[in-house]
Amino acid sequence: MLFGRGLVHTTSNFGHLGARPTHPELLDHLAISFIEEGWSVKSLMKKILLSSTYRQSSLVSSDKRIKDEENKFYSYFKRRRLSAEMIRDSMLAVSGELERGDSGNESSLISNQKNLRRTVYGKISRKELDHYLALFDYPDANIHSSSRDKTVTPSQKLYFLNSSFVLARSSAVALALVTEDKVSSIEKIYRRILSRSPSMEELSNAIKFIRSGKEKEKERWSGLAHNLLISNEFIFRD
Amino acid sequence: MLSRSAMGFGTLGMANILGRGNVAAENSLAGPKRDFFPRAKRVIFLFLNGAPSHIDTFDPKPNLVKHEGVKPEGKLFKSAKAGFLPSPLRFDNCGKSGLQISESLPSLGKIADDLCVIRSMHCDVPNHEPALLQMHTGVLQPTRPSIGAWALYGLGSENENLPGYVVLRPSPKIVVGPALWxxxxxxxxxQASSVITRDMSLDKLLANIKSPGSAKSEQRQQLDLLAKMNDAHKKRRGEDTVLESHISTMETAYRMQIEATDAFDISKESSKTRESYGTTEFANSCLLARRLAERGVRFTTVYYTKGSSNQPWDTHENHYASHAKLCAEADKAAAALINDLKSRGLLEDTLVVFGGEFGRTPYAQKHDKKKPGRDHHHTAFSMMLAGAGLKGGFAYGESDEFGMNAIVNPVHVHDLHATILYLLGMDHEKLTYRYGGRDFRLTDVSGRVIHDLMT
Known part of the structure; x- marks a missing residue:
């Protein structure tokens, strides 16, 4: 989950027939300090997340890449798509609609449009996995699954393009941020969704987009927000 | 590398589904690899939920008449409350081959020379849930990959703009449910894309296939802007095949909006065609299956469920009244499908399978003497196949004179699966996947290919 690959590659099999750990001393060190620090998962996570290994960039030169194609040596951050939960939660967070409340009973099914809580609170049916979750590689709830795929399928992209969930979030962003000032609105949308300012080129492209087309301007603003929500930049951990 | 490399033949066969760009975490080598010359490129499974009666369809048992009322023998059947109930239906010699098919299936009877019937099927449990799972996944319990998933894993899909494995059902109610696919x-x-076909309007059939707001041109403009953005994002990060695949898949999705809406639109068929299938939910699904098959969908299952019943063929009561109605619909649609495939030159490389999870008892179920039912029966039943270069007008295997047990050339579900994979060009023993420390396959540790079915 953190690095894209465990120290033992065969996450379902830590036994004789499984893989050896790639960094046995590190594994021992983490295991021992985990026990010594009172078996706290939070401490372990904090230790890992603050390490310089985790904080590496995903930008890597091609010759460096060749030397460590599979990131066996953890020499760079492995860029990957967000999980199902992360995508949904992030969209709700940036649209400002995420319902807080980190405790309590389970919510209704995730695909229920009225459900705006974090995905982790959603109801999971073993018999018929929620369509959204299935779309983004949530594993079958009847069997154990030690890792998740990070697939890319047209059905996912269709969800991004046409689903009422994503479209609703796009409208919400536009509604919240757009004012008369086009430049400032574009800046705000970029900052809200991508945590950065648009480049000069992006700004001018966006203005062109808002001004053109036969749709009402309101729709164009939603369209811009929509693009950012389904952009690779947003859906990737980078 | 490690355990992924032990994936066996399947890794080589794994073409990218729904787009070549699906590189990501998987090993992906282009193109399916086959062990044998494939006789079928695609499969359409017409599944009769609840289980049809074999002695009233494909397996004539005239000798039952003299045993009428006699209770079956043997430990397995000692709980039988009523005696043998011969079929009142006439079995004609159909086609040039003289293959005997019941009068309940007249349209199929007319094309008997295209049909290959297995009369010696058997499975392990006479209950719906385990038998359904066994017929679909090879195993009595969930959750194993279904045969369509195995086929897709081995061969990939021929059309990147459509799902490779589709399940069509008139109603959401179905016994066992998504574990079957x-x-x-x-x-x-x-896994399959499941489509509810009760309502054939396009936006009800496929999730998110239509853009609710914008017109095509507006959407294209928006996507062009997105493409610019994604392209710049990718360039800043150097070569990245994963990002590229996301970009190309977005384009595939855009095209799918058009292609899938075309594929799923049966209103494009002529009224003559619509009439030949019938206009029932099952008939519409069969017609849709043909459209999907000719567009490269690898595996399509059509379920026979009704709004009122999720297993209409499960006739524990008043068997003959239901049987006649069910057969009328299924017979017309199945025969129309086979004929339609044939006239389009598709039958020779399409495998059509027609049957349920087991058969029905040759003895009555004691509910109503006047309107008897038939109970579940797993030790002998029939399966009808067509296409894929199989022998036509041919019956393989035999059950005993009562229709109780498969005695000549018994065909277990595993054997059927092995044969289906063989027809698709794959060795069922080599199509494996490593999970939980060992290699799995559809047929697990069983299955033999029935070569005698093939020309």
Missing amino acids: SAGFLPAKF
Whole structure:
């Protein structure tokens, strides 16, 4: 989950027939300090997340890449798509609609449009996995699954393009941020969704987009927000 | 590398489904690899939920008449409350081959020379849930990959703009449910796309296929802007095949909006064609299956469920009244499908399978003497196949004179699965996937290919 690959590659099999750990001393060190620090998962996570290994960039030169194609040596951050939960939660967070409340009973099914809580609170049916979750590689709830795929399928992209969930979030962003000032609105949308300012080129492209087309301007603003929500930049951990 | 490399033949066969760009975490080598010359490129499974009666359809048992009322023998059947109930139906010699098919299936009777019937099927449990799972996944319990998922895993899809494995059902109610078409431990992309066909209007059939707001041109403009953005994002990061695949898949999705809406639109068929299938939900689904098959969908299952019943063929009561109605619909649609495939030159490389999870008892179920039912029966039943270069007008295997047990050339579900994979060009023993420390396959540790079915 953190690095894209465990120290033992065969996450379902830590036994004789499984893989050896790639960094046995590190594994021992983490295991021992985990026990010594009172078996706290939070401490372990904090230790890992603050390490310089985790904080590496995903930008890597091609010759460096060749030397460590599979990131066996953890020499760079492995860029990957967000999980199902992360995508949904992030969209709700940036649209400002995420319902807080980190405790309590389970919510209704995730695909229920009225459900705006974090995905982790959603109801999971073993018999018929929620369509959204299935779309983004949530594993079958009847069997154990030690890792998740990070697939890319047209059905996912269709969800991004046409689903009422994503479209609703796009409208919400536009509604919240757009004012008369086009430049400032574009800046705000970029900052809200991508945590950065648009480049000069992006700004001018966006203005062109808002001004053109036969749709009402309101729709164009939603369209811009929509693009950012389904952009690779947003859906990737980078 | 490690355990992924032990995936066996399947890795080589794994073409990218729904787009070549699906590189990501999987090993992906282009193009399916086959062990044998494939006789079928695609499969359409017409599934009769609840289980049809074999002695009233494909397996004539005239000798039952003299045993009428006699209770069956043997430990397995000692709980039988009523005696043998011969079929009142006439079995004609159909086609040039003289293959005997019941009068309940007249349209199929007319094309008997295209049909290959297995009369010696058997499975392990006479209950719906385990038998359904066994017929779909090879195993009595969930959750293993279904046969369609295995086929897709081995061969990939021929059309990147459509799902490779589709399940068509008139109603959401179905016994067992999505476990029947799941990918199990195979990558999730091999599970079926399930489509409810009760309402054939396009936006009801496929989720998110239509852009609710904008017109095509507006959407294109928006996507062009997105493409610029994604392209710049990718360039800043150097070579990245994963990002590229996301970009190309977005384009595939855009095209799918058009292609899938075309594929799923049966209103495009002529009224003559619509009439030949019938206009029932099952008939519409069969017609849709043909459209999907000719567009490269690898595996399509059509379920026979009704709004009122999720297993209409499960006739424990008043068997003959239901049987006649069910057969009328199924017979017309199945025969129309086979004829339609044939006239389009598709039958020779399409495998059509027609049957349920088991058969029905040759003895009555004691409910109503005047309107008797038939109970579940798993030790002998029939399966009808067509296409894929199989022998036509041919019956393989035999059950005993009572229709109780498969005695000549018994065909277990595993054998049927092995044969289907063989027809698709794959060795069922080599199509494996490593999970939980061992190699799995559809036929697990069983299955033999029935070569005698093939020309």
